[in-house]
Amino acid sequence: MTSLISAKGVHRLYRRGGFFRKAEPLHVLRGVDLEIREGEAVGLVGRSGCGKSTLGRVVLGLERPDEGTVLYDGRDVFAADGERFKEYRRNVQVVFQNVQGAVNPRMTAGEIVAEPLRNFLGLSKKEAVERSRPLLEQVGLKSSDADKFPAHFSGGELQRVCIARALAPEPKAVVFDEAVSSLDMLVQARVLDLIRKIRDERGLACLFISHDLRVVAGLCDEVALMADGVIAARERSVAALAASGHPAIKRLLESVPPSRPLHCRERAATDGEPEALPVHVAAGVSQAAM
Amino acid sequence: MSALLEVRDLRVETVAAPVKELVRGVSFDVRAGETTCIVGASGSGKSLSCLSVPGLLPQGVRRTGGEIFFRGERLDDAAPEALTRLRGSAVSMVMQSPMSCFDPIFSIESHFRETLRAHGVRGRRAMDERITAALAEVGFEDDPAIRHAYPFQLSGGMLQRTMLAIALMLDPELLIADEATSDLDTVAQARVLDLIDAARRRRKMGVLLVTHDFGVAARMAHQLMVMDGGTVVERGQVEDLFAAPSHECTKALLAAHGKLCARMREEERAV
């Protein structure tokens, strides 16, 4: 499989402090190497604040790295001229975490999905909105929803609109930046099914950013663990990553909520005697500062 | 053993016309030393149900029916002063968005002091002792600098632990946690839940936990109540509901939860 997007040695610093006060810059990305091949789904896991979203924004071309390169189809994205950059943009789309914040509340769903169509395909507003209707149907909404405003949609429905927007210009890759993290469990399950279906049907490459291992498991061809500003480990699956034994992955694994109830065992114990906690829970309680 | 908190036939409606019933005929209880979890999708009425207990319903909504018993006494028709005294001391809350619960221009320590002052604790030394103890309980014993920090300097997880510390400081008998971990990542969530559970066991506290995540319910609950569209759909001991759900809604939620958990196990098998 050919390499589609390749980040090499990416550094990203955030400068803090104002004119007269020099504060330590925040070194979020410290030399990240990440490759996404055509049609491949790559998961990116790690704690909140470890830089996953920052890397996502760099890959999307929204932020310029302070050092390092991002290659698309073998060519430097940030050194590209207007035409080439536009082609890159068209082929690498995004779905964000904050569903309500990712749409302009004054635009209808049809207009929201139409925006990339107008920009990349040069369609008129009317044509583009008409084109958005079947796109909305493809993500499980109704064609008539194109005329509704974001306020009329639930969180899950609005995220589907955002997915439709991302798919509209027929990109080669989509970055899902914690795209299901703010959704309710049932809604999350349905949206994940939709994403999986789309991936299978279109052979899309994906970068799936998430702090929840369960979401990434079973969806990605490769999973990368981010810690301390670098990709600490990369394996073919979450299970393989777990087996690698990196402390960051252990922490993530231990924090996954259990599938069966815990406390029924407690009731079985004698009254007043604190039950021995299951291992991973006990480890969590005695953990050092977060 | 009579329950610490008993809610019978709760009814919550909107104030403005057209009047909409948001919570209808909801009954549940919380026993001392145990956790009752209310699970449901957004809009199912779970938050409103638990906000009714300390009388903290938001504007535009009011309780129009039902009885609330705390320690055997009626709470729903209690005088406002009595209710105010209970809040923070006997009944404490931890809410979803920690950042919005802190005043950004005041230090963490000021927040603690404010709560202590409101409940009649006086004197710098008395306050300091309680604050130190509270912070230690949530794992900040090695971090004295926390007290002088400002809310924006703390991560979501740290803020939530601080909120828990303030909630536990006055030794409540009932802790209400309304989607307290929904905005946190899994590691922070696990930490906060462990702390709540440990506090529950140590203090024989009752915990009323609202969540949309069945995994959290599995971790924390003794009793489980599933809500949908403002009503209770199913209720009982957590292991009974997991083993044999009877209502469609519960089954759907459990199925989604099961699928999510299965994804990791499937992988393990493949490896």
Place this chain on the structure above:
Amino acid sequence: MMRGMLGKGIVRLSLALLLIVGALALSAPWLGLPDPEEVNLAEKLAAPSAQHLLGTDHLGRDVLSRLIFGSRVSIGSVFAILLLIVGFSTFAGSLAGFAGGAVDSALMRICDIFLTFPTLILAMFFVGVLGTGLTNVILAIFLTHWAWYARIVRGIVLSLKSREFVLAARVAGTSRFRLVVRHILPSLAPQVLVLATLDIGHMMLHVAGLSFLGLGVQPPLPEWGVMIGDARQFIWTQPQLLLYPGLAIFVVVMAFNLLGDAMRDALDRSGMLEEAVK
């Protein structure tokens, strides 16, 4: 937003009042009023009569007529100022917020310079440099106020720049220009509008103040501040000459303030304020 605003009685009253004043001001030339600038010393300081409903001033000019024609100047000039300010500040603030870096720093330093001086002093300075007269008053007040608005616009643009819907629009290929017009300005506009409305009263007082000091509108142009200035010498003998324009300013400024407050509350409620500032 409108519905929420008009709920309160006093707001409705203010709006009604302003509409009446506005209607009077616009239709003044056709109301059959006596010429506000016509000097008639024979009838000076006359008491109210059928011909002169509020009497005449020290030059025999009809007071009511001067009040109504004066409103065109007093209120009209403020709207001209606001148009200039909103237009220019939105442009400057958006440029600073969007471009960032050196452009932003340079513009902000310029703003700082303008903001250092107390407004009335600065206005007097500009009038001193530019000369008196209505146009120069308008320019002077514009120059003293634009910097404050530019800063606010810049702040809003900065906070909006990093919001997901703007990022999403960038990824969707939206050009920078379209980004500003379609995504940023609509969130910006209500904010700035409310601030401007709240400021109308304040600016009217500036225009009137400068005119009162003789630095602004020159006779015989009717204007409320000038009327107060002229009537100063008659404060003990004909206090109503001071009272009428004074009351007019007071009532109109208050009405605009109440309206601005209501608009801001409505904006707050509808969450647009939060959304733009978050």
